[in-house]
Amino acid sequence: MEENNLENAQALFQEGVKYLQQENYEISEQKFIESLKLAPGRLSIIHNLISIYINTNQKNKLNNILNRFENLGNEKEILYGKAFLYYFNNDFLNSIKICKKIVNYGQFKDTIQDLLASNFKKQKDFLSSLKIYKKKLNENKNYLVFYNIGLLFSELGRTRIAKYYFDKCNEIKKNDYTNLHSLALCKLKLKDLKNGFLLYENRWKKTDSPKIKFQHIRSPNSISEIKDKKILIWDEQGLGDTLQFSRFIIDLSKYTKQITFVVNLKLSQILSDLNQNILVKTYENINLENFDYQIPLCSIPKYLNIKNIENINFYRLQINTGFENKIFLDNKKLNIGLAWSGNKNYFLDSYRSIPFKYFKNILKFQNINFFKLSKDTSIEEKKEYDLYPNLINLGDRSLIEVSEYINNLDLVISSDTSIIHLAGILNKKSILLLNYNSDWRWFDDNDKTIWYPSVNIIKQEKFDSWDEVFVKLENKIKSLNLDKKKASKDSPF
DSSP states (O other): OHHHHHHHHHHHHHHHHHHHHTTOHHHHHHHHHHHHHHSTTOHHHHHHHHHHHHHTTOHHHHHHHHHHTGGGTTSHHHHHHHHHHHHHTTOHHHHHHHHHHHTTOTTTHHHHHHHHHHHHHHTTOHHHHHHHHHHHHHHOOOHHHHHHHHHHHHHTTOHHHHHHHHHHHHHHSTTOHHHHHHHHHHHHHTTOHHHHHHHGGGGGTSTTOOOOTTTTSOOOSSGGGGTTOOEEEEOOSOHHHHHHHHHHHHHHTTTOSOEEEEEOHHHHTTTTTSOTTEEEEETTSOOOTTOSEEEEGGGHHHHHTOOSGGGOOOOOOOOOOSOGGGOOOOTTSEEEEEEOOOOTTSTTHHHHSOOGGGGTTGGGOTTEEEEEOOOOOOHHHHHHHTTOTTEEEOTTSOHHHHHHHHHHOSEEEESSSHHHHHHHHTTOOEEEEEOTTOOGGGTTOSSBOSSOTTEEEEEOSSTTOOHHHHHHHHHHHHHHHHHHHHHHHHOOO
């Protein structure tokens, strides 16, 4: 009986391996679980289950199987799983400790080296990460190694070097959509907009891509097809992206007079007066009948054949909110809006969001009222800024109400969040505090942006360093404050 069990376990194991090689993780998992029932504690089976949970990012299942076989804690297969679990839980130091124990073990060597490099990168120890990748590159001119080095330099803000490695990837492996998407972002940042926007279409073909909405409605092959047709445009990314790219819908409306723009509910009222030829709807109230074509918002530049920054137009947004009469600002003081944090789920958020501590000095300025415009603040941080009576929290207000406040403020200061796009599209005088490894849309411009004429940029001069940014910011606020005091003193009222 035991012999039969082992034979059946082996057969199920081989089936599991076959499906694993096909990346059919669901069936592969089932086969390995059945095999493990017949051969409890078999390390090869456990290791493959661990690999599935790592590849599919199933942290809970990974944790469960490691707890189940805790008695095998010193086995390399278990340590392999623990290294990844620590990494998934952002415990990079413990992940590194385990990686170093098994990094030379043949079966795991390649994967663990990559994990070790990723751990170092997460800790912003880029030199240690690069050393690992360079060593791997000397051993094997592998596509994945080139790609990881490209990502590393991209994260460092070294766009030209990153592009070199992504180009190398493309030479080795044509039509890898993940790499082509990364290459697109490099080209866009280097202002090669024509090729950048063409390559940007690969964002839909990556393995981790979201599904294209409204797939039952076809996309046009060229802009010549849309004349006198009913076009559905839909927002595909964040609030800031939607505000930034909305200008292209106005440009597109010159080719057809029947455009419906579907947006997030938060933006529907803000964008309702975008253009008289553009009907703004929400996903809740859109009727999908009788559209001839659909276009994702960020694909419009491709149709418009945007080649360079000279092709980018600015349209000021006028908003009628009805809140204006409810807003009372002390006009004897400077009224400044602040936004320091964005979407915490964005993988590079730690670079673009700014710790609150950096704002403490400017909050001590006299003759200024500050207004917090951003959301997503931790409880600990809220306790900190609650100590400043001249900082009024508007983070719980609707975006349309915040936009009216922005209209009435003297200045908006923001990190790279949707708030800077909102202030920019309203043509409000603003300062963008920008990280060194900034998003492609800001290019490598130092103090101005082609997207919004009213926005000035103070960019990090060194990687991940906000100190010099806030020295410059404080000097700017001092000069504005003095001007306000002088104007108040000279006033006849």
